[in-house]
Amino acid sequence: MEKPWPKTNSDVCIRCAACTAVCPVSRVSPKFPGPKQAGPGAERFRTPGEPSVDQWIDLCIGCHLCDMACASGVNISELNLIAKAKYTDEKGRPFRDWLLTHTYLFSPLGSLFSPIANLLLKSGTIRWLADSLLKIDRRRKLPRYESPTFRQWFKAHHFNSHKKMAYFYGCYTNTNEVDVAKATVEVLEANGFEVTLPSQRCCGIPMLGNGDFKGARKLGLWNVPSLLNSVRSGLDIVFSSTSCGHMIKHEYSNLLNIPGSEEVAQHTFDIFEFLRNLKEGGNLNTDFRKSSLRAAYFAPCHLKSLGIGFPAFDILQLIPGFKVDYIAADCCGLGGTFGFKKEKYEISEEIGRDLAEAIDRLKPEIVLSDCEGCRMQIRHLTGLKVLHPIQILRDAMTR
């Protein structure tokens, strides 16, 4: 029989509970038994052929903090994800979850009709409808669409160089935070790289987070050959969204077994990791303008799980006069689509409270983070201006 999921190893768990100590969800909600119980603990009770009973499994936000805390190397969040997939496969996913995980399909339309779309998204009636019909919490602001999209902008953009790069911008950046992608391109160009855009679709992490392995795998199977093409023609790939990066570098091979993904992963870098590598080789353009901004930087969970340290935080220090504090808090609590769901809104906000308080203590003018989810959540929690660090770097580059 073909094994439907990769083999996982809960046997090495020594029951120390270090994982539960760091789990943001079990910190705020007694409904979730915590990674030790939900992962290796529950694994001893799950029977392959039998229907799932662990309805709390979809409270796991997928932050991977437990995996990082576990000294025994138990792949806890993976166990959770697999259990969640089984649970949601059986129970069926509400239309709401389909909507939240398939935004990549209708976002281009949203962009095209952005004036209307944004009015609708802002409208109280629509949000009330979304809340009561779809259980998308009305206290959440839905992200605005921008026009033109990044891809459209890029078409009209020209820069030639013999040094070439590929860029995985991610679907959200393309339609909702276009300037992040522009900034990425501009910074790379300032360093002499010509950017190319391999054809790409949503990386699939929203689906994976919702336990839809099949859907996520389909997208992965679409993206990997295209990315592999770039890699094999000698290009390195950068991403500006740490969640897309986490998906491409880890989950495509680890969980989804997508052929060629390991090779892609070896040549795929976080944009700041890439810049830091340039700096270490003495090749980074460090011609920065002086800045007097006071910022605070928040490291997303999916950056931590990449295991590359905090390259954005390192590089930002190079801007003269720019003051940036590191925000000592774990997990913003949004968890991708998690925080939009009515039944999880409170948990999401409660997790974020630590972060909001930590920001409040630092009193920054602006907050920076590499993940769109974290940025959304911080805007929501603090009302502050929140940017991707690449935007600050671009602004500091003398053009």
Added chain:
Amino acid sequence: MDIKTEVLIVGGGATGAGICRDLALRGIPCVLIEKGDLASGASGRNHGLFHSGGRYAVADPEASRECITENGILRKIAPHCIEETDGFFVSLPEDGLAFRDKFLQACEKVGIQTTLLNRDEVLSLEPELNPNLLSAVKVPDGAIDPFTLVLENARDAELHGVKILLHSEVTSLILDGDRVKGAKTKDRIRGEEYTIEASYFVNATGAWANQILKLVGLRIGMALSKGSMLITNTRLNHGVINRCRPPSDADIVVPNDTVSILGTTSIRLEDVEHFEVTPDEVSLLVQEGSKMIPAIRETRFIRAYAGIRPLFLSEEKGDDRAISRGFVLIDHAKRDGLQNLITITGGKLVTYRLMAERTSDLICQKMGRNTACSTHSNPLPGASRPAGLRERFKQFSAARGEIVCDCELVPRKEVEELLGTEKLRDFQDILHRTRLAKGTCQGGFCVYRLLGVLHDSKMLQGDSNKILKGFLEERWKGIRPILWGAAVKEEELIEYIYKGIFNF
């Protein structure tokens, strides 16, 4: 406190508990005496295989027939003690198929239903099996929870007026001519001594049978054989896995709730109280077990334990497994002229009810009474209660209160209820009646929590350090043989915790 009764049953294993329930249902007053807790002998230290009889079909059709009949009865009267998993007799390439064909014929003769499955069919049911296997025969084996079985028999007997004395030992028997008049007994916790007078005495002490008989100068031809088993951390198989070959060492893997149990070995020994699992046995179990389920080579084990089988020597043979696994019922009136003493020993857990029925029939015959047995149709008290892994997980998932044992999901509520309803006398009694301390950490984390619960409910008697120490010593005995890999790591952590508790 001196006691007078009609029948005194010595030994609170499955057999003794079964007899006192049987007699009680027939309206015959009796008392059960057990030197430890219920099921502290072989009944609590066996493999937990709910035999279909397949294992004995070729070599011992009689014992096999008993098994399949009782198998059918127990499914009805004790469904909450049985997991109906089915079993597979797996032929590996080195076994060939000659035995399989004999096996199929023998099963048919005895009346055990079989289904022959090809390689792919069995692998789809049991994906962890050795993919090189030739075929497998499905039989109605299962897994049995011996603790619940014994406890429920005793509970029903008590409901019918039987007195059960635990932690009390028969130390001598008082003879009066050709009859036993009474038993001198000692309460092992309080040290009190007292006499129980009865008209009939049943020696249901299993492997200890000769020790009781020695008290009246008798002896039966019985050998003792140690069987060792290993418990895995996670359950590897859904059904029981047997090797399809003449019964041998380490050729069965029985699933049990959250775990799988590999067994057994078979080693002659003299001392029925002091024994442990040796490194050679561990290697043998892993080596042989992994031929059927390759994952056994890498899997984590959480405990090793052993039990003693009494083997009745009808005739001397070389291999202990060739000796009848059927039971022996001895009327010492016929054999030795001692009118009111009966010994029942040997057999299997699965045949406990039949053994109890035959013993009770003999007593009735001696008493000149004519009451029929009803245990074959009379379900045990808890028979409708939901059982099993999924049910526990479901309850945990639905309403999680405070959990005492994280590994086996034992809620504090369950422990408190138990403490409220039963008169428990020893710390281990609590562990016998819940799944506490049966999981990955083997009580490393939950037992000190349990002491807290006991303290809160003011039920902590005696020195808690001593209780903890006693528990840890027993635990160590079970853990030491399997200490490698992740188990060592966890043990270091637990040792550190206990050093803290004991202030070392």
